[in-house]
Amino acid sequence: MANERVRVRGLSIFRPIIYGNTATVLTPKEREALPSPDHTHKWTVAVRSAASKDGIDSVGGADDLSYFIKRVAFKLHDTYPNPSRTIDKPPFEVSETGWGEFEIQIRITFIPESGEKAITLYHHLKLHPWTASGDPEPIPPLDVAMKMGPVHSWQYDEITFNDPYQNFLTILTNHPPTPLPKAKRKPVPFHTSHPASLEASKGGVPEFTTVMEKEEADRLEEAKKTVLKQHAEMKLHLEEKERELKRLQKQLGEA
Amino acid sequence: MAASAADVRSILSIPSQSGTPQATQKKPQAQSARKPEGISRELFSLIGSSAPTLAAQLLKPRLKQKPNLGNRSCVKWEWRSFKNDARSDGLQLGHWTKASTDPTTPYPFSKYNIQPTVYKYTDEEYTQYLQDQAWTKEETDYLFRTIHEYDTRWYVVFDRYEYPGGVSRSLEDMKDRYFSVCRKLVRNRPWTGDEASKSQLIQSFQFDKEREVTRKKYVTSLENRTPEQIAEEEALFIELKRLEQNERRFKRDRDELLRTLAGIDSGLPDVVEDEASLTAPLPGDFLKRKKTKSGIGAESEPAGPSNTIALGPPIIRKPQNAKSAAYDAQHCITRTEQTGSGSTTKAAHQPAFLRSFKIPFPKAALAPRINQGLTELGINPTRLVMPTRDNCSRLEALIEATTAMVETKKTMDKVEYEIRVAKGRLGIRESEEAGAGGGAAGESISTGIPVDAMDVDEAEGGGDDADEELAEDGRAQSVASVRSARGRRQSRRSMSISSVDTSATLPTRAGTKRQKRG
Numbered sequence: 001m002a003n004e005r006v007r008v009r010g011l012s013i014f015r016p017i018i019y020g021n022t023a024t025v026l027t028p029k030e031r032e033a034l035p036s037p038d039h040t041h042k043w044t045v046a047v048r049s050a051a052s053k054d055g056i057d058s059v060g061g062a063d064d065l066s067y068f069i070k071r072v073a074f075k076l077h078d079t080y081p082n083p084s085r086t087i088d089k090p091p092f093e094v095s096e097t098g099w100g101e102f103e104i105q106i107r108i109t110f111i112p113e114s115g116e117k118a119i120t121l122y123h124h125l126k127l128h129p130w131t132a133s134g135d136p137e138p139i140p141p142l143d144v145a146m147k148m149g150p151v152h153s154w155q156y157d158e159i160t161f162n163d164p165y166q167n168f169l170t171i172l173t174n175h176p177p178t179p180l181p182k183a184k185r186k187p188v189p190f191h192t193s194h195p196a197s198l199e200a201s202k203g204g205v206p207e208f209t210t211v212m213e214k215e216e217a218d219r220l221e222e223a224k225k226t227v228l229k230q231h232a233e234m235k236l237h238l239e240e241k242e243r244e245l246k247r248l249q250k251q252l253g254e255a
Numbered sequence: 256m257a258a259s260a261a262d263v264r265s266i267l268s269i270p271s272q273s274g275t276p277q278a279t280q281k282k283p284q285a286q287s288a289r290k291p292e293g294i295s296r297e298l299f300s301l302i303g304s305s306a307p308t309l310a311a312q313l314l315k316p317r318l319k320q321k322p323n324l325g326n327r328s329c330v331k332w333e334w335r336s337f338k339n340d341a342r343s344d345g346l347q348l349g350h351w352t353k354a355s356t357d358p359t360t361p362y363p364f365s366k367y368n369i370q371p372t373v374y375k376y377t378d379e380e381y382t383q384y385l386q387d388q389a390w391t392k393e394e395t396d397y398l399f400r401t402i403h404e405y406d407t408r409w410y411v412v413f414d415r416y417e418y419p420g421g422v423s424r425s426l427e428d429m430k431d432r433y434f435s436v437c438r439k440l441v442r443n444r445p446w447t448g449d450e451a452s453k454s455q456l457i458q459s460f461q462f463d464k465e466r467e468v469t470r471k472k473y474v475t476s477l478e479n480r481t482p483e484q485i486a487e488e489e490a491l492f493i494e495l496k497r498l499e500q501n502e503r504r505f506k507r508d509r510d511e512l513l514r515t516l517a518g519i520d521s522g523l524p525d526v527v528e529d530e531a532s533l534t535a536p537l538p539g540d541f542l543k544r545k546k547t548k549s550g551i552g553a554e555s556e557p558a559g560p561s562n563t564i565a566l567g568p569p570i571i572r573k574p575q576n577a578k579s580a581a582y583d584a585q586h587c588i589t590r591t592e593q594t595g596s597g598s599t600t601k602a603a604h605q606p607a608f609l610r611s612f613k614i615p616f617p618k619a620a621l622a623p624r625i626n627q628g629l630t631e632l633g634i635n636p637t638r639l640v641m642p643t644r645d646n647c648s649r650l651e652a653l654i655e656a657t658t659a660m661v662e663t664k665k666t667m668d669k670v671e672y673e674i675r676v677a678k679g680r681l682g683i684r685e686s687e688e689a690g691a692g693g694g695a696a697g698e699s700i701s702t703g704i705p706v707d708a709m710d711v712d713e714a715e716g717g718g719d720d721a722d723e724e725l726a727e728d729g730r731a732q733s734v735a736s737v738r739s740a741r742g743r744r745q746s747r748r749s750m751s752i753s754s755v756d757t758s759a760t761l762p763t764r765a766g767t768k769r770q771k772r773g
Contacts, residue, residue, distance in 0.1 A: 011588060011590050012589045013586065014644075110607065119608065121609060158643060160610060163604060191640040193635035193638045195633075197640075213645075213646060216646055217646055219634065220634065220649040220650055220653055223653055224649070227628070227632070227656045230660060231659060231660040234667060242670055245674045251677075252684075
């Protein structure tokens with residue numbers, strides 16, 4: 001038993017998750033049925049496993065994360081009744097209706113075996129359709145937005161455990177995560193860090209793939225190459241300039 | 256003294272010789288008449304009547320009165336013969352009793368002679384319940400008789416037990432047999448009382464032979480220890496205590512150290528740390544930190560990841576076979592080298608985190624420019640679409656490279672500025688050389704009094720002019736030369752500049768001026 005509570009040193013283990021929201025515009029009929037008719041959207045904020053489940057029309061959620069997550073607390077805007085929503089069992093999600101975007105605090109508590117503290121992350125609830133350039137563009141009218149379909153805003157991340165306890169490690173290795181698909185089958189989830197993906201994100205429920213990781217790696221590599229190239233050029237330029245400066249100073253000194 | 260002398264005389268019956276003793280003799284008599292109670296005569300004659308207060312103090316304390324133990328007459332005792340009701344043989348014995356007691360009261364100690372319940376069994380009961388291979392009925396009968404005879408006093412029973420032709424029985428054998436028979440009888444006979452008292456009675460006949468034998472063996476072995484063994488045992492016990500104490504002290508020191516070094520990160524109270532963390536080479540950590548610090552200090556170097564937050568401990572892949580690599584990939588495991596100072600330097604546990612938490616921040620001073628540069632490249636320096644470990648380290652490398660570039664750019668801006676300044680000075684000098692007179696006049700006006708004052712004591716300084724001074728001088732002149740075209744404000748500034756220059760490099764400047772004028 002004692003061996004179970006020993007940390008396995010030099011090992012870190014992670015689990016890919018996604019967090020974010022999906023929002024759809026309410027039809028006028030649905031709005032009438034609501035207790036608060038000023039709400040224009042219905043949305044679901046969730047913490048899920050990154051891989052999507054075949055045949056189910058949602059982003060992510062292939063694995064049940066409750067084997068290492070004990071509970072997830074979502075802190076909604078204060079104007080909601082009981083703004084702190086604690087979800088003790090999967091699916092770890094909250095569905096609500098509303099009219100405005102706001103920051104949601106998500107607090108993930110792990111199972112006691114992990115011996116880890118809860119981690120807190122933030123998600124900006126996204127209701128209005130993505131635009132390539134970001135905020136300044138006006139929010140499209142509701143009927144236009146409705147035609148554009150549900151809005152998805154998801155962030156991929158990896159929860160990393162360093163030197164896990166032996167028994168926690170056993171629990172984790174007993175539940176290997178579903179790997180992300182290697183090819184693009186569905187639209188790409190849009191992300192503000194990659195505005196170019198706007199077109200690719202249109203047309204249905206998106207899915208996270210390893211292609212995205214590869215693409216981003218390429219972009220980063222590309223950017224690094226550009227920077228290094230610029231830097232090299234700049235250095236040459238600098239040397240030249242320094243030579244010129246020396247020459248001028250010498251001239252001044254001679255005179 | 257005189258009094259004592261008189262006393263001696265009176266004791267020895269020496270007649271007084273003169274009239275003086277008469278007088279002395281009278282005196283003590285008068286004194287003794289007044290002698291208060293509780294003070295000795297000798298003392299009184301010493302202190303005399305002059306110390307009545309002292310006498311009062313020295314008064315013998317009055318003792319409590321002796322208790323009056325009664326003036327009753329002594330109690331009368333008499334020898335009486337009595338009959339003990341507990342005896343069956345009607346033996347008459349005698350004893351002393353108070354005469355006042357009633358001779359008809361029964362002997363008071365006879366009530367303590369309690370006969371234990373005697374369990375007897377019929378032949379039928381014996382055949383039905385009490386058969387035992389090790390015991391014949393005859394021997395059992397004998398056992399019960401003996402027990403009854405000696406009132407269940409086991410050691411006496413054991414001593415007297417001698418069944419003709421029977422095997423020798425240990426005390427435990429006898430107890431076991433007796434109690435088991437009693438238990439069986441109680442259990443199988445009709446019981447008039449309630450169940451609780453029955454089970455209580457059965458409980459009182461409980462006997463575990465094995466346990467009793469073992470217990471006695473233990474006691475025997477404990478008693479049979481030699482003095483050497485006892486001494487060794489004690490020494491070992493002391494040693495154990497000492498070790499425990501040491502262990503506690505080490506642990507306390509260790510915790511103290513951890514708390515000091517790792518602070519809140521150590522997570523001491525609630526984290527179960529195994530031994531590995533305690534052997535972590537802490538000094539290595541400090542060394543590493545020092546190194547990074549010196550990295551910041553060296554500005555000319557292309558900026559390293561000095562202030563960027565590292566992606567956890569540096570990751571060194573262990574050489575591993577394809578199978579374990581696949582396993583690790585499946586379970587999302589990363590292994591780091593244990594032995595290096597890198598991975599285990601932090602004795603405290605690094606808590607769970609999201610990859611995106613570890614995205615490095617650029618240097619605060621350069622952050623706006625770096626972020627701008629990255630944004631131009633289409634990279635968001637604070638968020639990644641897929642913050643995997645590889646991508647995070649890629650982003651870190653990118654930020655590093657950008658930082659280096661921005662720093663080079665800064666150096667370049669500085670050099671360019673210096674070039675502009677130098678060019679400006681050269682240009683001025685050329686134009687100055689063209690019209691030296693005007694320039695000189697302008698200068699003297701612009702610099703005003705300080706320069707004039709300096710001109711007065713134009714010293715013998717001078718000599719070789721450093722480039723720097725020349726350049727500054729040139730600027731002052733250039734400003735001065737355009738002064739006529741500009742406003743008064745301009746001239747004042749130029750003056751202040753030149754005066755600052757002069758104050759800094761007095762002799763040199765003076766020398767230059769003279770050279771130019773001449």
